[in-house]
Amino acid sequence: MPRRARRLTLAALVPLILAGCTAGPSTRPPVVENDGPAPSEKTTTPSQAPLPELAEPRGSAIDWSDCGAETQQRLGADGGEAGGSLSYSCARITTTLDAPDLPRRGIKRIAVLKAGTGPVPLVVVNDVDGEPGTLYAAKLAATLPPELLETFSLVGMDRRGTGQSDPARCIPSDVRATLLGHDPAAGLEPVLDAARTAGQQCAINLEDEQGALDSWRAAGDLDELRDQLGVARLNAIGHGEGSNVVALFGARYPGRAGRLVLDGVPDPSADRAAVLDGMAGGAEATLDAFGEQCATDPGCPLGGDVRGDVTALAEQARRSPVPTGRGTALGPGLVLRAVLAGLADRNRWGELAGALAAAKSGDGAKLSAFVEPMLVETEYAAARLDGSLATQCNDTVTRLPADQLAKAAKDLDARHPVFGxxxxxxxxxxxxxxxxxxxxxxxxAPGAPPILVISTAVDPVTPERGTIRAAERLPSAVRVAWQGTGHGALGSPCVAQATQAFLVNGTVPRDGTLCPA
Incomplete structure (x- = not known):
């Protein structure tokens, strides 16, 4: 289709797109309790630069090579079928390490993947502890409206220290097992000891790289990718904690920011305990929503009290760890971590229900699969915990002494008895x-173009209240609020279509637009 005709067709869709959404504050009761009043909505339109026009690359310096077969293998049977009509190309770019002791020096290799053949690149950044950005982009491309892929090709980037971007490998396997699997009812001292060992080993194995794994420098990697893609302005989607990297790019380089979408920005508060309090509340609200769905699904193998099932399984694992058939077993910590991972991906809720039912019967293999990517290094991928922990610790300033740690843990447990x-x-x-x-x-950053921020009413990883707080710190943010459940909202047809209208047509939604569940 000629480009002018395509633009006219998509422009005609905008009224239909926005008809599925409404504007105004939500009338729903809050689903996640927290101290203090809810953050207020912006009541005025911020002063901002116009949304930049789309532009095709002026000439890319990236040496792409076909990686279709490899990507289909990574996607797996279901994802591969869904993305079978897409083409995939892979490459590596070189960026500056920029360690604290070596500013603007050193080299870091970054893996990237391009999905589709649309003329304008749209970069995708995922949570640092989630799927590598290359794999996430390939999966996302298979779910977005086809019209969007007529304009854009998705370019996934593996965060520094993750995926195939020189992944961090520094935490011994038994230390990972303690960090993720220690019984939360048995005190924090073993976790502190494991954290000391992890920090020491990462200092030895990573050397200068240890302090260079953070979101600020990942934003610099985005600018290097923008330059090598051959575009003056970067168009990007950030998912979950990956939204922080995209937002920081907009703050560092406001004149190079194009059309930016942040799907679930984490709470920017410096009080890490308060952030985790919100996450625990969001996770338990998500668990309840999962239970409600299961109760109405005749095919769900669980009973009517999923919260009770999870707590009973954790207690069962405390008495006798659940075998996985791989020479390992799940204690209560790993049971809860696996459930948290499963709740984050609503598309896997059926799989999670089956895994919980099997674990109740003594087979933990399916439930273990949810947490293994964080815990276990394989022939094809490093354990995700190493790069995630390094990035999280470099991004935060919270360092609590042992007595305050114990008090914070006790308070979180009292407020959120399942996941606190x-x-x-x-x-x-x-x-x-x-x-x-x-x-x-x-x-x-002042003078930035409009940034589309998407919140999810019940999100176990980036709760809505935290995303609202982040949006309030972005002078040019406009928020679309999805009234659904899960981590990230691009799976909602209403949100996907509003995102398409923003990215393709430059239609900026009204701040506070609601998308129904």
């Missing part, structure tokens, strides 16, 4: 880690 204590362990992960020597970067 296990998430509180993450406060201990960074306590022995070297303190950040640079100022914590701020998200917002």
């Amino acid at each position: 204590a296990v998430l509180a362990q993450e406060l201990a992960w960074c306590s022995p880690w070297p303190s950040r020597r640079e100022p914590v970067p701020q998200l917002g």
Whole structure:
């Protein structure tokens, strides 16, 4: 289709797209309790630069090569079938390590994947502890509206220290097992000891790279990718914690920011305990929503009390760890971590229900699969915990002494009896880690073009209240609120279509637009 005709067709769709959404504050009761009043919505349109026009690359310096067969293998049977009509190309680019002791020096290799053949690149960044950005982009491309892929090709980037971007390998396997699997009811001292060992081993194995794995420098990698793609402005989607990298890119390089979409921005608060409190509340609200769905699904193998099933399984694993058939077993910590991972991906809720039912009967293999990518290094991929822990600790300044750690864990457990204590362990992960020597970067920048921020009403990873707080720090943010459940909202047809209208047509939605569940 000629480009002018395509633009006219998509423009005609905009009224239909926005008809599925409404504008205005939500009238629903809050689903996640937290201290203090809910953040307020913006009531005025911020002063901002116009949304930049789309432009095709002026000439890319990236040497792409076909990686279709490899990508289909990575996607697996279901994902491969869904993305069978797409083409995939892979490459590596070189960026600057820029370690704190070696500013603007050193080399870091970054893996990238291009999905589709649309003329304008749209970069995709995922959570640092989630699927590598290359794999996430390939899966996302298979689910987005086909019209969007007529304009854009998706370019996934593996965050530094993750995936195929020189992944961090520094935490011994038994230390990972303690960090992720220690019984949350048995105190924090073993987790602190494991965190000390992790910090020491990462200092030895990573050397200068240890302090260079953070979101600020990942934003610099985005600018290097933008330059090598041959575009003056970067168009990008950030998912979950990956939205932080995209937002920081907009703050560092406002004149190079194109059309940016942030799907679930994490809470920017410096109080890590408060952030984890919100995550624990969001996770338990998601667990309840999962239970409600299961109760209405005749095919769900669980009973009517999924919250009770999870807590009973954790207690069962405390008495007798659940075997996986791989020479390992799931204790209560790994049971809860696996459930958290399963709740984040609503597309896997059926799989999670089956895994929980099997684990109740003594077979933990299916449930273990949810947590193994964080825990286990394979022939094809490093364990995700190493790069995730390094990035998380470099991004935060919270370092609590042992007595405050114990109090925070006790408070979180009292407020959120299912997930509070296990998430509180993450406060201990960074306590022995070297303190950040640079100022914590701020998200917002004056003069930036409109940024589309998407929140999800019940999100176990980036709860809506935290995303609202982040949006309030972005002067040019406009928020679309999905009234659904799960981590990220691009799977919602209403959100996907509003995102398409923003990216393709430059239609900026009204701040506070609601998308129904």
